[in-house]
Amino acid sequence: MIVGQTIEETLPQELAKYGSDVEVTDSQEMRDSLFVDVSQALQMDTPGLFLAPRGGPFSYMDISLQGSRTQDMLFLVDGVRINNRLYSSTMTDTLPGSMTERVEVLKGGQSLFYGTQAAAGVINIVTRGYTDDFNGQLTVSGDTNDSIHYDGYARGKAGPGNYVVYASQDKSNGIATYTTIQPSATDQRRSYDLSNVGVKYRLEVLDNLSVDARYTHTDARLDYPGVRVTAYSKNERDEDVASVGIDYKMTDWAQLLVKGYWHDWDSAYTTINNVVQPGTGRITGQTVIDNETYWGYEDKGINALAKLTPHKGFEYVVGYDYQTYSGKDDVLLIEEQTEEVNAVFGQVRTTEDLIQNGAFAAGVRYNDTGGVSTTVWNVSGRYDFTSWLYAQGIIGTSFLLPTAEQLYVIQEPSALGNPDLEPETSENLNLSLGTNWQPTSGSAFQLQATYFDR
Template sequence: MKKFMLAASAAFLILMPTQGALAQNAAPVEDGVIELQPVYVTTPLRRPTTILQSTSTVTVIDKEDIERSAAPDLPSLLRKYPGVNITANGGQGAQATVTLRGASASQTLVLVDGMRVASATGGSAYLANIPLSAIERVEIAEGAHSAEWGADAIGGVVNIITRDGSTCANGQAICTTVETGVTWPWGGFGTIATRGITDNGVDFNLGLSLLGTEGYDFTTPENSVHEPGRDGFLQGAFNYAIGKDFTWGRLYSEGFYARSNPHFDAAPYADWMTGAMVYGANQSIQTNAAFKLGAELDHSDDWSSVFEIYSAFDYQKNFRDDHPEAETHYDTNRFGLSASTTKEVIAGDALNSFTLGGEAYRETVDSSVDYTETGRNVGAVYGQYGLEYEALTLNAGLRYDADEQFGGALTYNLGLGYELLPGLTARASYSTGFNAPTFNDLYWAYDGSYVGNPDLDAETSKNWEAGINWDSGTGTVIDLVYYENHIDDMIAYVSAPPSYIGTMENIDRAKISGVRAVWSETLMDDRLGLDFGFEYRLPKNETDDVYIANQNRLKLTAAASFQATEALNLNADIEYVGSRWTNESSYNPQLGDYTLVNVSALYDIDPAARVKFAVENLFDEDYETTYGYKAPGTTVTLSYQRTF
């Protein structure tokens, strides 16, 4: 805590006194009063609502937040927010996972434009392959959301929404933005994006990006896989969106493709039986993509339907130069389709919203490792109901998922919100969730030390939260929530005598409880934005009465954004994270607490050109989010952007 206070003082001296996750968009100032407009989200209920109408805890990271941030990649951006936990095996390009509310990575659903992108073998998404330049905003919905999205949403949902077609700020119908920059440790990047609306009404966005860094040595000498030397990263990515409005609705398509070459450590070792040296892979070719085609039909002003088909894949090829025996690959293919219809009915002063939908997808795996099964089908139907009546908001939903492997899962949600006083709203919600076992959990063929367990049940959860929100309407937003998440049939690794052959079993129960608070202020005619965040949680394995490994217990955040002049914007943010257990055994070492300070400055040379200077981890804090893996030290970025 002392380190956090010292860092906070230093950052504010640097900056002088980022818009909050719950803050609202500001309208023009009239007579010194800032009228704030509500922020709309689609992730919590799979239909557009304001954050408060969703009756659950929601964070929105918008394009302006991303542009102001000093973060060089998506994991660095996400970790700055309360409720979010990031663990990484190093710096840019390293495997990093995002978790919400003490859940595991496989219990946190990651979407890109509503499409599942996680590996079906490992259960987590490769965040490093989603470049910041392609992202319009990120919606983070905490708590169980399986009633809306199905499997894997026990801790919550992270929906990464890519940039779409829009009008140009310079008044042109079509414009192109180019950005180039250098980073230290030595690297560089370049992006180009063209967007606009054609004469016949087609809106589009096309983006290309390329980045590379020489990196640093990710592992500590104590790590058994430590290999001295820098771990670099090279990535190329493409994203697009195209659509057209018609009198009957809209036709659209969007997607992204990224291919990268991350390096990591895998020290050779001597086989204990033969003495021969064994060489493992120390780099990979990682390919991720997701593509969607959709149609929205407007039957009337208060009734619409959406139909979508999508395809997503996660391909990982691991190898080591001059050692072909080290090569492995794990490829996930996913194809899905969905349909939903939403009808609004006004009865007196009450607005009723009804949504019915269904979806189906197939996952297949192709790997150098044998799996006893290589595919499964999933189908689901769901319904959601929303009521807005004077000061009352109500949301309720029910969903049934049929999984070819473990059978069916019924989940539901219920949320209430009530405006006690103008601007003061109380809310409460209860929801259930489930997590589908991965292909590694279920179908890994016996390899001498581990075998999958095809009899696993899905993990299930019950989540409730109660909170209060104060929105002054003129720049002050305070949100406080208490939550509990109870998880049953937790999937855990077991290696028991006499064989000591490892497998996965449903054995554990867990309870994650916590309190989370955010406070946002907009001051000085919207020139100054302040954010403060706090979260304290207890992630406990109730079966063994120990803490769940690698989960934050205490997290404090602070951020400021100051429009110093019409051309100059200054930003700083601070993150303090308390110590964490490295695994569930209390006799193992803890990961120490750490405090990070990040700063950035943006200067508009003219209306079409901007220079950005950013420093991540300003004071070169030495810390780890995963035991044996060094987190990035000071990272400096200098970039230039111009729109034509």
């Protein structure tokens, strides 16, 4: 049994109670389906979501949720944002599928709690949870693409707290990524070597006070062959994600979580192209385009979230977010920049004491980024007409801060950033009518129809 969940970890389930459409893929389903990474689980198990990895496992991907763009989706690992704010792309290899307790997909605009890049929804990857009983797992697998995978984890109770440790490695000597490729490309197969280690520890200081520390490290060596002239192309990455949270239940009706987080990504990019003789197509030499050229970013901040139920009929969730982000890309010529974000938000929710068969909520968020402010809101709800028929929906606004590429890229004459760009804003609506019907004991039938507009 999972223990020690914070109000941040249970937030997606609570938002589902108040009308957000949430899809969940748990660890057992991922194991039974032999998913290598999270992107495979999302690709196969989430209605309304389109996902296409560009080069097989552990690669960049194009993703669309209910018709959205890739940059409209926010990715989190245990509540820590892992999106690349340098430009509109993302990867899901920060954590392999075997280390995942569940993957939660929240559909519709979710900027109220999650801020920028949640215009179409949020994908939250939850790592293996804490347990009091010792348990673990070891896995070795391979495939016909000359790939091999190792992973293992252990968890249990140690002293006054609980721990989880995990590690994995994925390696392939080369897989074909294109069905058609030009003879000028001599690097025609994509190899990868990715290792991941992590540790979590939760210390119960008092009955109503706990401290939770988490750390994940990823080393990756990833090939990116092209369809023409590529002789060698590799991205080498060192990535760290860490957080420390304090969970304090002040009274029976007040709970507070304060968490600091840090996400650091450092990459060295190397590209060598073949030189082709015009007319003959003969390769006459090679030219170095990038030689361990640096690109990377650092994202760190503090989140505070409080849940208050001082009286019957309503409960309140309030919070504060502080984020400082800095990044640099010598490949795309993005100069080093730093951005600070401050935000406050709040939501009012009904409880069963006020409405028996329904749950409704309304909230607002104020976001300030270097003097540029944005205010967003949403209203959501769910009503159960019977034990098997329900309606739910969410309406509101969201925002998307410009990327560093959009603001500061210098690639004359083809591209030049605009530092005066303001945040994008969006209006969104999701409405659903569904049924959970159990005709006999042990059987179930689920059907949901959704209308969305953004």
